[in-house]
């Protein structure tokens with residue numbers, strides 16, 4: 460038997476972005492807002508990211524991941540929203556309804572408005588095509604934190620982390636807590652990409668040495684991992700690091716299956732649905748938020764997307780006419796991607812009045828420049844660096860002089 464549901468708003472994903480959108484929309488729509496979450500508990504990644512560092516920009520607090528996840532869940536529940544857990548949206552039916560399966564069986568959901576908040580995940584070893592043996596003990600940060608924080612698993616021996624992002628130090632913390640020693644952090648960049656503040660303490664607290672300019676060329680081990688081989692990109696030299704665990708961090712891919720099934724226009728650079736500054740996708744009444752759009756930013760920024768989208772969803776439900784055509788935002792080779800992707804005349808500014816970018820180069824005091832038809836239309840110099848491994852954010856005011864008849868805007872950082 461299939462249960463049919465017709466909420467005003469369906470939100471897929473109960474991470475920080477989905478829960479925040481739910482709490483905001485729930486203030487006026489209450490139980491007409493339905494959230495579906497495939498995991499057994501709401502909260503998304505922060506549920507198993509048990510260290511402080513959450514909630515600063517959205518809740519103006521500094522809290523642990525699990526506490527943050529509980530707080531956002533409570534806010535959505537207090538607003539009267541319905542959250543169905545252990546329920547996964549798997550397909551789009553011929554009638555356009557979203558098909559889901561959960562503890563009560565199959566659901567067919569036809570909302571008036573849809574918000575995709577499905578997040579992003581780290582590419583596992585197989586997707587990274589790392590050669591070598593196929594032993595146990597090769598994980599992503601998400602798998603590691605799930606084992607340790609959700610299933611209380613203890614680890615022992617040495618561990619090597621591949622990647623030097625903020626998340627990599629989160630992996631180091633989890634490994635240490637679980638009983639393993641994070642002996643090395645291997646990064647392809649000349650330095651660990653994460654904030655400088657983590658690099659010194661990382662070495663002191665965890666005894667973790669950073670191995671720069673290096674990539675993994677082989678995984679070695681029968682049964683359990685015993686070592687990895689790394690190659691230095693400057694010298695071409697290869698060396699072996701003995702280890703019992705390998706944790707691949709970063710290298711994100713958005714959870715975009717539903718967006719693709721819906722046939723949304725996609726941005727090839729982020730592999731996310733293309734959105735305008737109101738977080739509207741190419742399908743009327745379908746919105747996208749959080750790390751599905753910008754893999755990956757911090758949880759508070761994802762959450763504030765949820766707040767930003769709520770006004771646009773309410774306007775859509777109230778019959779507001781769709782904004783007229785706009786111009787595309789593009790990047791040159793100095794950046795990997797930009798989010799959002801479209802700016803329209805008279806539309807809202809993006810969430811937090813920020814454009815989000817991904818860069819592969821460290822620039823201490825970057826200048827961000829917007830050009831249209833070869834002419835500079837706006838620029839700004841930020842007081843914060845652009846660095847690989849984390850989202851670089853710049854004020855959207857550089858787009859103040861966009862000419863909506865002059866074609867795409869190209870953004871550069873230098």
Ligand SMILES: Cc1cc2nc3c(=O)[nH]c(=O)nc-3n(C[C@H](O)[C@H](O)[C@H](O)COP(=O)(O)OP(=O)(O)OC[C@H]3O[C@@H](n4cnc5c(N)ncnc54)[C@H](O)[C@@H]3O)c2cc1C
Nearest residue numbers: 472474475476497503504512547548577578749750757758
């Ligand atoms: C190891 C690690 C440490 C981090 N540390 C910090 C930190 O200290 N501070 C910080 O601010 N940020 C941190 N982050 C980043 C932060 O966790 C993310 O920015 C945040 O979780 C993104 O929220 P989201 O709602 O976009 O996605 P997610 O949290 O990924 O939530 C998406 C949800 O959608 C669900 N979902 C996906 N597909 C479906 C489907 N088909 N049907 C139903 N449900 C579905 C998923 O199960 C998931 O619960 C960390 C991330 C990691 C991996």
